[in-house]
Amino acid sequence: MYNLTIAELVRGLQSKAFSSVELTQHFLDRIAALNPDYNAVITVTADQALKAAIAADKRLAAGGAPALCGVPILHKDIFCTKGVRTSCGSKMLDNFIPPYNATVVENFEQAGAVVLGKTNMDEFAMGSSNETSFYGPVKNPWSTDCVPGGSSGGSAAAVAARLAPAATATDTGGSIRQPAALCGITGLKPTYGRVSRWGMIAFASSLDQAGPMARTAEDCALLLSCMASLDDKDSTSIDHKIDDYSASLNNSIKGLKIGVPSEYFSEGLDKGTEQAVRQALSDLEAQGAELVDISLPNSGLSVPAYYVIAPAEASANLSRFDGVKYGYRCEDPKDLQDLYSRTRAEGFGEEVQRRILIGTYCLSAGYYQAYYGKAQQVRQLIRQDFTQAFEQVDVILGPTCPSPAFKFGSKGDDPVAMYLEDIYTIATNLAGLPGMSVPCGMVDNKPVGLQIIGNYFDEALMLNVAHQYQQVTHWHNLAPEGIA
């Protein structure tokens, strides 16, 4: 059962080939048996899941249930779940139980999906290797001495290891696409404003966006249909028509113009990765798509601009964790200053503290214009690059990340090397554009991701391209050794 896609599970549930309770128990058993190897799931909500499954079976029996009714999923532990610990991968929130659901969580609950538990992640979504989690690193199911990517490494590894057919994730600079690439699954970061941020713990508010992770584009289409919503609780949620993502999957891509940015195939890109991505481009060309060489001249500025804007916003977003209201509080503070400094020094990990300090510095009097002001200008330039590119092409394709999964600790003492992991993904966050990653090959028995970048609200077209690609390739069907 664990090898079925969501589309197949939906058919099985609707046709009563199996019940949601059977399916849920099956995945709970898999988590119990296999999760210790990967550390992908940090909270298992078995009792609630089985209760939800019973309710889902009733809805299925009554007929007319929504597509995802009875389908088990996992939520990244960045989404607030009412009554269930939501840690954001941090000691700071190890004891935090929200009294409300994130809108994403609520949408899945309304649809009757069954939540198996919460997935591990880099602390406050700050990381590209899942090594910054308070709950320990997640191991890549393809090679357990390698990282799964981050920050949604738990969600990606769980889907790759078939601990759940799908998981929710978030992407601020590549946190859906990079782990999806490194774990050989399909992940989509929608247009900024497509999915509500209510109840999603903020890292960098102008960049954060939630999206689905699954094994296929077809499954991502089903999941995105459930996640996308206009939400009056999120002022940055955008009132734009929600497409029927599944309906256009089988459209022909003949004549589709695919932009290939030269900047994404330059120095720093691993040779094997480049070969896999170029092969994917040829495969799409063979399906009738047209490749167009394009340039995104300001790409090189995206990492530095991002590492000003994201930490600046984070430095304010994380100020609320002060030991006063909820979450971690240091023992016996001797005064207010001591309460603040020890709570935050003890409650936050090293990477989170580093980014708070960078952000605080960038916003300081005398430095604001040189850093934050400049970064906002760069952001405009990057947006313009894409706007111009999309005048010529329908989608932009390239590698998701420079190389396949790397070994634990190999970039641990060099934050800049780690930050370069997101060199191809960050620009879309700065521009607010949608991006996705699709498995497109293997290098040294480790998966490689193909990135598809779309124009604003062109998720349906991206999913169409990905689905068509997956009709003629098998990479998304591969499973790590010992899994399938």
Added chain:
Amino acid sequence: MQSISGWDTVIGLEVHVQLATKTKIFSGASTAFGAEPNTQACAIDLAMPGTLPVLNKQAVHYAVMFGLAVDAEIGKESAFERKNYFYPDLPKGYQTTQLEKPIVGRGNVEIQLADGSTKNIRIHHAHLEEDAGKSLHEGDFRSGTSGIDLNRAGTPLIEIVSEPDMTSAEEAVAFAKKLHSIVTSIGICDGEMSQGSMRFDVNISVKPSGSDKLGTRTETKNLNSFKFMEECIAQEVDRQIDLLEDGGSITQETRLYNGETKTARSMRSKEEANDYRYFPCPDLLPVVVTDETIETLRRNLPELPDARQARFVKQYGLSDYDADILGSDAGMSVYFETATEKSGNAKLTANWTMGELAARLNSEAIRIANSPVSAEQLGGLIARIADNSISGKMAKEVFEGIWAGEGSADEIIEARGLKQVSDSGALEQMVADVLAANQAMVDDYINTDQAKRKKKLGGFMGQIMKASKGQANPQQVNQILAKKLNELL
């Protein structure tokens, strides 16, 4: 410029006005004052992780109304920033406020001074922001700890920033009172100073008379009464002049004034000031106010105090002084007009509203809106004074009765038998009886020099009022008495 022994004073005000919205600026929690601590703070106010702000449109409208009331430019696209600092009563660790693009731009407020002159005070801008919570230092807390009450956190504020156009405590207080009058008149603030609905930060500096160069200023924060503001300015101006005259210099600092002890102290110097690291709030979109909205709000803007004062003079024949007092206070003016409608006598109603009623409300610290004597009841009482049914002295007794909840003026007059005797036949008889019974007094009156006779009338009046149990109409008695005594001369 007004000078104190060779020095000019320069004053600018920053005024925090709590907007009278039902819910908070970024959440649906109630803004009502006085609830149990932390019962009116929702997940957003508590800055729970993942929560997001949604702007209260009513707060935006109120801010625009203020802008229209002071003839200011309205920011058609304003924006929110985050002002970062750590404090336990600031749940997010930043205040959401406006810096670069405030909703209200430059405007003007005219103030009236005691000598009858007027002066224009320029408004630099006014911006929308959220209030903080409160730290509670007194209460049942473990030693060395304080409590935090977040009920106030997220209450909408406009901060009004003036130009440094005031040169004395009198002008500053007149400006503060005028703002109070404006915001209560247009209904965007309840004006309850004691509950912190309006709070004043006063920037003060002095410079040698006539000098163009501004002196170093201090800022005294969070004054919540006009009296404290006046005291604090006088004290701070003296302190600065004394320091400078002794060859010292002023430290740029933030100060606190304690109205109870009448003392001020330094809170922090410029060096200790926070770097607030303002940056645009990514959770909120720019606030767009359309021309249509502005015009609708302009059309429906309630009467402003200046217009109301002018109308009171014209419509009711009030003196400028009475019109100023009644017209500047939103609650009082509504009360006055309602009572006048019932009484039919504006002048008498004005006197009673500003006199007996205001004094009594003041002494018991009751808002006029909650007056135990309703405007209709006071109007009913004044109608009985105006038609001579009761004397002024009786009216005070009736007023007490209404205050105590005994009913309307007519009910109390009836129940207590307070009807004034104005029947001239009865009064003539009463006077005649008193004169007959007091022959010695009459002789004394006749034998007194004409110039001093008037003083003797009081004795007869006392006797007559006593005989009538206070119910004789005193004006009529006076006339009858004078006539009868003259006949005896």
